Amino acid sequence: MAQFDPVLFAKALADETRQKIMKLCCCKWLSVSAIVEQLSVTQPTVSHHLSILREAGLVEVREDGKQTFYKLNQKRITVCCGQLQANFTSENGLVETVS
Amino acid sequence: MAQFDPVLFAKALADETRQKIMKLCCCKWLSVSAIVEQLSVTQPTVSHHLSILREAGLVEVREDGKQTFYKLNQKRITVCCGQLQANFTSENGLVETVS
């Protein structure tokens, strides 16, 4: 699992389209085309955003035949939000990490 | 208080220099020049980043004579991190907000 980089994490979240994608595949596996259908951007654009989310470890990937399914990695989001916040608390950085 | 915009929040965090500034003025009031001294960017650059952090409600501002002091708004960070996470949980958006 990609280790936590607070700037990378924030950058992954710093786009409207990516946040929409994240909401869509929250709690369910969605194929790329299913995501495309619900947004107003092209398939390559969605693939591009998914690769950024993948890079940041924010989505899980499952391939099945021709299709590729993505699902939000909620646990990771929780951990990253916690770490982020901890970074800006008291003596920053020196906080226990959660497995 | 600027209401919560998850994309704006993430964008404010999505820069190395800004995160450094945030860590510096975590728990203490710092003047702009005090911040400049601890970074390797110019004063106008620091002022620029501070204005973005201010816009997002992430820092508090206090003027005193010639100087302007900034301090990280930790409570706001905590609330925003919580909201952000809630946005990507189960039936997103439909979660109680914290005052």
Place this chain on the structure above:
DNA sequence: TTGACAAATAGACAATCATCTATATAATAT
């Protein structure tokens, strides 16, 4: 009131980024 200092603003420039079209890759169906 003049000079010095602190911070903000303006404007320029290069780098990054979001998006598109076109194409490649890979899997399935005919």
Place this chain on the structure above:
DNA sequence: ATATTATATAGATGATTGTCTATTTGTCAA
């Protein structure tokens, strides 16, 4: 084998962004 479908990749382009220098604004001291 060939066509079709799903996704990824390549390359181009316009918009956004981070940084700089130069300047302005505002405050205090001499």
